[in-house]
Amino acid sequence: xxxPRKGRxxxxxxxxxxxxxxxxxxxxxxxxxxxxxxxxxxxxxxxxDLAERTGGPVLDCMSGTGRVLIPFAQAGYExxxxxxxxxxxxICATKVSFLHPQEEARVAMVLADIREMxxxxxxxxxxxxxxxxxxxxxxxxxxxxxxxxxxxxxxxxLFSFVVFSPRLDRPEQLLRHRGTKxxxxxxxxxxxxxxxxxxxxxxxxVTYFYDISRQDKPLRRVTSVFTLRYLFHRExxxxxxxxxxxxxxxxxxxxxxxxxxxxxxxxxxxRKRQ
Ligand SMILES: C[S@@+](CC[C@H](N)C(=O)[O-])C[C@H]1O[C@@H](n2cnc3c(N)ncnc32)[C@H](O)[C@@H]1O
Numbered sequence: 001x002x003x004p005r006k007g008r009x010x011x012x013x014x015x016x017x018x019x020x021x022x023x024x025x026x027x028x029x030x031x032x033x034x035x036x037x038x039x040x041x042x043x044x045x046x047x048x049d050l051a052e053r054t055g056g057p058v059l060d061c062m063s064g065t066g067r068v069l070i071p072f073a074q075a076g077y078e079x080x081x082x083x084x085x086x087x088x089x090x091i092c093a094t095k096v097s098f099l100h101p102q103e104e105a106r107v108a109m110v111l112a113d114i115r116e117m118x119x120x121x122x123x124x125x126x127x128x129x130x131x132x133x134x135x136x137x138x139x140x141x142x143x144x145x146x147x148x149x150x151x152x153x154x155x156x157x158l159f160s161f162v163v164f165s166p167r168l169d170r171p172e173q174l175l176r177h178r179g180t181k182x183x184x185x186x187x188x189x190x191x192x193x194x195x196x197x198x199x200x201x202x203x204x205x206v207t208y209f210y211d212i213s214r215q216d217k218p219l220r221r222v223t224s225v226f227t228l229r230y231l232f233h234r235e236x237x238x239x240x241x242x243x244x245x246x247x248x249x250x251x252x253x254x255x256x257x258x259x260x261x262x263x264x265x266x267x268x269x270x271r272k273r274q
Contacts, residue, residue: 025135026064029224030087032210034065035181036191043129043162044071046254050269051077054124054158061114061149062132066092073103080108082117115144122154128161134228137203139239142229146243153272159245160269165252165259166204166230172196175209188213203227233259233266245270 026033047068051058056077060069063081065088072079073096083089089111096107110119114128115136126149136142153159178191192209210222231239233250240247247270252263259266 025224025226026085027087028222029208029210030065030085030091032189032191032222033088034067034091035183035189036179037065037067040067040130041071042254044068046267047125047127047129047160048072048075050127050158050160051075051125054154054156056125057121057123059119059123059126059149059152061117061126061128061145062135063092063109064088064132066095068127068129069107070095070099073099073106076106078106080110080119080123082110082112082114082119084111084113086111114148115141117148117152119152121152122157123152124154124157126153126157126159131163131228133161134163134230135226137227137229142239143243146239146245150244150272155272155274158248158269158271160267162254162265162267163231163236165263165266166232167264168197168199170195170197186214201229202231203229231266236266236268240268240270244273246273 048071051072056079058072058077058079060072060079060081063069063083064085066081069079069081069092081089081092083092089109092109096104096109099107110117128149133142133145136145149159173194173196176193178193180188180190182188190211192211194207194209195204197204205225205227208224210224212220212222237247237250247268249267249269250259251257251265251267251269252259253265254267257263
């Protein structure tokens with residue numbers, strides 16, 4: 001396993017502003033990510049099916065704590081994860097270190113921004129799971145990332161990314177309780193979410209509040225704020241086309257259902273235009 005240290009992290013503050021370039025948005029909240037997301041497996045079978053079509057090696061862009069990367073290593077694929085958050089990567093590295101040595105040997109991790117990544121090799125399958133692509137806030141960022149991805153894709157490889165399909169009728173400024181969990185360390189963590197939309201700039205700002213209580217300590221709140229630039233279906237197709245991809249398949253879910261107005265997801269599978 002390879003874990004170059006190239007990224008920059010912010011101060012240890014628990015309030016995280018989304019808009020500063022290159023800030024590690026996940027620094028304060030990385031340790032809560034797996035508590036809520038580790039059991040989200042809906043997309044893993046879909047990406048593994050793509051890998052069966054292409055073979056490896058595989059590149060997981062914005063790989064975070066390894067939610068998708070680890071099952072790939074366990075399934076026998078050589079996989080590289082790229083993420084710009086040292087905090088998320090540290091968690092991933094710890095989890096990878098607990099894998100069977102043969103599985104661990106299939107994993108490479110690179111701390112980098114996907115807009116600038118240069119891994120010096122090509123991949124048969126590249127994906128950006130779980131709406132992570134929406135962290136790219138400007139068209140120039142999306143294009144830069146797609147051009148880097150194209151550069152790393154084998155001529156007969158596949159590229160897939162999945163983003164939520166925007167539903168602009170969602171109530172704003174509503175605090176939603178996403179759940180409460182007890183950690184092995186004896187903390188009770190309640191997760192709340194609030195979301196606002198800025199329609200002209202096509203951005204949504206999501207605020208997560210993690211309220212953490214322990215029997216012997218006062219209640220602590222960790223706040224994480226990040227902005228996502230949502231994409232519409234037509235726009236995503238045009239973006240892929242502009243960046244030299246030929247879209248092969250578009251689905252509205254991970255089971256291969258058609259994309260419809262009511263679909264929650266947009267699942268794109270593309271090839272490199274020759
Ligand atoms: C929602 S998490 C998803 C993690 C993982 N892919 C998953 O599906 O569980 C988004 C990840 O994208 C990373 N990220 C955001 N912008 C990035 C960029 N420009 N380059 C590389 N990683 C980035 C964040 O650090 C974070 O780990």
